[in-house]
Amino acid sequence: MRIQVNQNINKEYYNEYFSEWLRFRSIFKKWEHKIGFASLVVALVIYINNESLVYISGGLLVFGTLMIYEFYSSKSKWLKERLNSKMMGTEVTMIFEDDKVQSIGPFTEMNGKWEFFSDVVETEKGLILIPENGISIYLQNKSFDKQADIATIVRKIKLLTNNKNSD
Incomplete structure (x- = not known):
């Protein structure tokens, strides 16, 4: 993936x-x-x-x-x-792979594991990725090439958080 x-x-x-x-x-x-x-x-x-x-x-x-x-x-x-922030007018790229997640932006790069996310909320217009309470990353649906990718990300994060909660 x-x-x-x-x-x-x-x-x-x-x-x-x-x-x-x-x-x-x-x-x-x-x-x-x-x-x-x-x-x-x-x-x-x-x-x-x-x-x-x-x-x-x-x-x-x-x-x-x-x-x-x-x-x-x-x-x-x-x-x-x-x-008025420096992020205005820029682009952030998120890459979701089987074993890792990457974020590449104008000011930072992040390589992390899927466990970085504690939850995900699928909305009508996008995804809210939640690393921890009080912090969220929003991705618009229109930023995805395939809408099926949204369900894949949600399923993967939910599976990991359910496994973490059952331990």
Whole structure:
């Protein structure tokens, strides 16, 4: 087996990466704006039903507004940092072979074993490779020459992680 994936790092990549991470990997962040809007509704309902609870309504209003702001501003900040990074406009090549995985980028090269990955998440638009909690590598589906290669990588990582967990 030899699967080579050439991933272009551009604005489209980062936007897709963030949305796929948010949907499939985020635990709290994906609920942040929903909690914020719910807090605003609860604040309004409390105030309409009992104006004497204006301080509770005000607190919920501030809390909800902060949650909504944090949700939308964090993506903007994250994206701005990546668009200003040295990785922008480059290409990273990942090569998956039977016994090893290689990553070749503009600033580094890595030769590792498949055990480097602790998990993999297949999304609608790509793969999130997870070396450890808090770190992930995103590969867009369109970066693969053959879509069957995606299933091969997922199967190999899942097999290794299942074997590791059963030991």
